[in-house]
Amino acid sequence: MVQTVAGEVSIEVGQVLLDGPGGIAVTMTPAAAAETGRRLLAAADRIATQSAG
Amino acid sequence: MRDDPTQSDQTDGEVARYPQTGRFLMGRGRTRMTPEERRVLEDTAMAVKDYPARHHLVRRGEPVDSSMMLIEGYVTRYMDDREGYRQLVSVHVPGDFVDLHGFPTGRLDHDIGTLGPVKVALFDHQALVGITERHPTLTRFLWFATLIDAAMHREWIFRLGRLGAEGRLAHLFCELYARLEMVGLAQDGQFDLPLTQPDLAEACGLTGVHVNRTLRTLRERGLLTFKNGRVEILDHRGLCTTAEFNSDYLYSDCGVWKTS
Incomplete structure (x- = not known):
């Protein structure tokens, strides 16, 4: 199922928690969360660029 | 929550008559076993x-x-990944025939370990052969028990694949309460559970940090508390809704808990 709603992000004892979308429930270090965020943004930007072209 | 105040009394009577097997299929078909079948099972241990x-x-x-x-x-079946991280694939409560599937397979594809102190009855596989050869109806009850195991595994796959952190924990608590109530070890929304937060994490595919936060959320929502090995369900309907819990897969004698 393709998710159309963004996940919820929170902080707990120095870790980043991602809840959703769907059944996702992940705990990441701040560094892993930051890198994941960059990769997600980069992928979304590529799709936006392709769509515009 | 079911209004069934006699379940604990009924179980106590069965356990007095059959100390080792009195909780087997209690609340889900045991009353259809004849006294002879109950005695045969008890004496086979x-x-x-x-x-x-x-x-x-x-x-x-x-x-x-x-x-x-x-x-x-309480006993758990579990599997470790190559880095040593553990996934609990089932939690067993009194009355469960934990590894009956090892009778036909001859080995297990997972480990089994205790959570708290336990007492178990051992059934020699050759003696089980005797049951299958001489007691076909009792054999079907044993088969039924393994089918319930399989149904619970399907439900655990659903839990891990479709539910978020709150739903996964809520579902585990709903299931354990239903199963413990059937065998007379839970009532009024309360039961003992000697699991740690890391255990819950390993059962639900979460980290300990995530479990800690999610338990707090469930408590703040007024659904449940889990403290010092004691679970208190405060809002059963709400917990079932969060868990998308439908107890039909447990094949209870007392019907199904459904949520809207």
């Missing part, structure tokens, strides 16, 4: 053993020539 908490009972791949019925305490 060859030994009773006590084990401490966090004790390895069966290792994956080792040949097994007996199966265990849990009399007291």
Whole structure:
């Protein structure tokens, strides 16, 4: 199922928690969360660029 | 929550008559077993053993020539990944025939360990052969028990694949309450559960940090508290809704808990 709603992000004892979308429930270090965020943004930007072209 | 105040009394009577097997299929078909079948099962147990908490009972791949019925305490089946991280694939409560599937397979594809101190009854596989040859109806009850196991595994796959952190934990608590209530070990929304937060994490595919936060959320929503090994369900309907819990897969005699 393709998710159309963004996940919820929170902080707990120095870790980043991602809840959703769907059944996702992940705990990441701040560094892993930051890198994941960059990769997600980069992928979304590529799709936006392709769509515009 | 079911209004069934006699379940605990009924179970106590069965346990008095059948100390090792009195909780087997209690609340889901046991009353259809004849007294002779109950006696045959009880007398087939060859030994009773006590084990401490966090004790390895069966290792994956080792040949097994007996199966265990849990009399007291909690046992888990689990699998470790190559980095040593553990996934609990089931939690067993008294009355469960924990590894009956080892009877036809001859080995297990997972490990079994105790959570708290336990008492188990051992059933020699040759003695189980005798049951299958002489007691076909009792054999079907044993088969039924393994089918319930399979149904619970399907439900655990659903839990891990479709539910978020709150739903996964809520679902586990709903299931354990339903199962413990059937065998007379939970009532009024309360039961003992000697699991740690890391245990809950390993059962639900979460981290300990995530479990800690999610338990707090469930408590703040007024659904449940879990403190010092004691669970208190404060809002059963709300917890079931969060868990998308429908108890039909447990095949209870007392019907199904459904949520809208």
